[in-house]
Amino acid sequence: MDHLLSQVTAWGLVLLQALLYAVLGPLLVGWVRKVKALLQNRRGAPVLQPYRDLRKLLVKETRVAHTASPLFRAAPYIVFVSTWLGAATVPLIAVDLPTAAIADIIVLVGLLALGRFFLALAGMDVGTAFGGMGASREMLVSALAEPAMLMAIFTLAMGAHSTNLSTVIGHQLAGGLALRPSILFALGGLTLVAIAETGRIPVDNPATHLELTMIHEAMLLEYSGRHLALMEWAAQIKLVLYGALIANIFFPWGIGESFSPGSLALGIGAIVAKLLLLGGALAIAESVLAKMRLFRAPAFLNLALLLSLLGLLSHVILEVGT
Amino acid sequence: MIAPLPLLQQLVLVLAAIVLLTSFVLLAQARLISAIHVFAWQGALVAAVTAVVAAAGGAPHLYFSAVLTLGLKALLIPWMLHRLARRLELDRHVETLRLPTLVVMAAVALVIFSYWLVLPMVQEGLAFTRNIVAVSLAVVLIGLLMMVFRQQAVAQVLGFMSMENGLFLAAVSATAGMPLVVELGVAFDVLVAMVLFGVFFFQIRESIESLDVDRLNRLKETAEERE
């Protein structure tokens, strides 16, 4: 009976974690916008505004262009579901959930790539210039970000001897406050990749209205109503996903290590605090930096790759005993 | 799993890794003034490594070396280079590498090569500093690489200076510092070299009206033309 209860608790927590990801997405985006507004000496929209925006979009009529194919209508669901599923496997409040077994970093990258594939196809579906432009640019940025991300992952995985996220986080927790250059460099590389993949300044401006400066928005230009709500929500979940990844892998203290209510409460409090801090840092970075021209993005991503590569080399050269 | 090192030794590893990062940034940095600043940071980090090795190993004379390095490499020489650049009107000079990706890949290969070279050195008790010798050798080689691939004369000076940084780092970490006399002598030599560089650059610019090292071969042409 105890075993059954603990199983039910565990799966309930899995569901809770998945729902938390969906709920925290708009909150984080609202928080980042609020901090940016404060830095610009404005009051800004309320932190809960993205929720209202999503609800507004959900009740509006959906319009689809004449030239759109069935893929256009299916893509928002595929993008949302793959991003949400990928996010749901990343440990958020507790480390040893039952979904830990499928929380493989490479599977996560694969699921995000699946979402991006359909997002790009959706951009090309209607047959306008902007959609193709957005898709082409997005594929360039993601192609260059992928090796940097994988190198950072490898640095972590070579230390923990596993690509399973729970194992990596557990390894970090067990290591205590250890200053390792490989971890620092991997953090730097992964942060730059996260900025590129979530489409924030300096790679892409999520608030722009000029079509020629868009990357992510250009692919969503034709969407409206509930389709647009799904796509926007997916992008917000992706931001929380990368935030949780950075927060829980590099600063894992506070994450729940058992299923006791105290440990879980600490876990929730810790992740919310970490996400608020990361969101604030992102807002400051976006206010200080300017968006780069598209063809400067390769230099940015090469820096990310260099940092990840140096992290790996530091691990091999400086950290492995003999 | 590696045995966790004491905090000071971990700090030395982190600082050495960041020194390696600065040598990469120095290699690819296009703006001259920014490159001088990066070089200043590199000097400061090397001074920090010296100080931490002094604290960890209990070698008090290294504190003096650290202060000397900080004063010389992080403050005085960058200030002199800064002044030189302003007088040569190179303030806003931007020089891009022709093939940045290949040069950076070559630098990474040099890092792996220096690691491979250092492997036979097996020393008990100096395990962590053995690895830093690999990093310092890499810094030296990358400094030389910078002298090969950069055309601007001031950038070449930076490459030369960063080679010296690398050597100093190796000396500090592998043998816990050089004798004080040697250090003072080397520091004095570097200072004199800086002054001479300054004088030379003005002369070069007057002769060939540019500070592009590739154009130094024009001296040969003018000699031939006269004959």
Add this chain to the structure above:
Amino acid sequence: MVLGGLHLAGLAVALALASAATSLLAARWPQALRVLGLPLFGAAGLAALASGLIALLGGEVGIAVLPLGLPWLPWRLRLDALSGLFLAIIGTVSFAVAIYGPAYVRSFERGRDSIAALGTFTGLFLTGMLLVVLADDAFLFMVAWELMSLSSYFLVAFQHESAANRRAAFLYLLMAHIGGLAILLGYGVLAAFGGGFAFESMRAATLSPLWATLAFSLAFVGFGMKAGLVPLHAWLPEAHPVAPSHVSALMSGVMLKVAVYGFVRFVFDLLGPPHWQWGVTVIAVGSLSALLGVLYAMMQNDLKRLLAYSSVENLGIIFIGLGLALVFLGTDHRLLGTLAFVAALYHVVNHALFKSLLFLGAGAIHHSAHERDLEQMGGLLRRMPWTGLFFLLGCISISALPPFNGFVSEWLIFQAALQAWQLDSGVLRSLIPVASAVLALTGALVAATFVKVYGIAFLGQARSRHVRRARRVPFGMRAAQGLLAGLCLALGVLPTWVLGAIDRVPRELLGGGLRQAAAHGWLWLTPISSGTASYSAPLVVLLLAGAAGVAIWAFRRGTVRRVRRCDAWDCGFAPPSPRMQYTSTAFAQPIRRVFDLVFQIDESVSTREGGPPRYQLAIGDRAWGLLYAPVGRWVESAARQVVRLQSGNVRVYLGWTLATLLVLLWIIS
């Protein structure tokens, strides 16, 4: 059971020969190919598949000695697990091509080209491939190899009226023979040490490290040339597009795998203990091929040429896996070597399936819209919905996205590469992750390439009139593509079954299998241990489908369910025309600018008097300028030197004869 397998394989060979023979009738009676030749071809494929499965799942190795060949060297056939795996691959793809074929070759029946030749040489091609895989001695191997190369030459030269096709076929024949020569020399080295041409004696031979490395190099060059590794790949993008599409599917999907079979048989079976340095070379060449292959593929506008370059890239990935296996085996990490080996074999199977699917799709597009140029296509999803769906599944598979099969093999290769921390050499520990970073870059670029292909060809609006009026695709062609797409999904969702089936191959060749891969049940793929890495494809599919169901239910009720059609966003100006869409060149432009050093780009804008400016862009393969042109010039100059012998004077020729006679007499004495 054992003899059953080999008998079935013999039946497959016989059926393939029968297919070739009956196609000769098509000279008089054009429908013969559709009615007799292709069904026999399909039956041969089924027999090959059956015998392959028996060999993989069943008992011991089957050997047969044929009364053909030389008197002291009869031909030997052998069916073991490795041959069985490749027989299964050949059989499956051939069966799919046989279903596809009848509708496709209908358009050739009234054409100028000889349909009898098409059928005959296709049958002979299949015969050659089957015999290569079954051969147990070097003589039969080379004869079958030659048969395979020659018959595919005639297939490439099928539409020989065009000079470009003839040139492509000549290049193909030339490189096939240079590669064959290298393979022959490799076998010669092994035979010299083994004392005989049968594989049995080669296996027993012990070679010194120098000779082993020489034999390895010859085999790598020979089989690598046939597999299309950079820089010996130039024939691939010329030859594969030119052949008829179902033949291109066979060539890209199957013949390249037969080259991989030859390499695996030579290096992992016949050559003895591997050296890790060989593995490093193979990884380096494989990484280079993968990266350059996908970059060149991205730049192509001809759909079939793009798919051919993509084959170069996938073969590079397979060789990265094989190189990792060699490195691990050479440093005494047998289990890791087995993992890398199995990952490479899995990718072999996957590539055969999805590349054939894509080529068959390209053939369907050519059949319906008579178009191969991406710049003229668009909006084909409306005209060809089923082909569009199956092509999409093929694109997803080749881009290595879950839950399809491409993801599983790439995941396994990454897991193998990640185990590099167990190696002793720090240099290897740094280089292998760099190779996997190159693999990651390649994977992302592949996704970009196939977004381009699918988006430009099937989505958007048609860019030309004949594409706007594309015909419907016949049932047979759709069925074949559906079969392959279903197999791609099946192999992606049930990796533990596939690994269980392939497991005999490493057990026979390397001495041990990957037992722990399915240790936690059929649901979990745990190649090393469950703590290290695990992947559950069925769970991913279930969760994706479940979440999709929830999302669709949640978002469609209570909101306005109707969807209104309207015009696309046009910024307030004229409505968007098909000409305003992104073209294939435009889509690839950012990547072209970032990687421009890799290509030979000739770009020019010229303005004529009073007319509009002309923009021209030509993207060439650097390998021509760096390797092939210099080699060609050197060969020509050497030939010119030799021409001096031909003075035309009879007495000079008699003088040469006298000199040769004297030398030979002196040697004999």
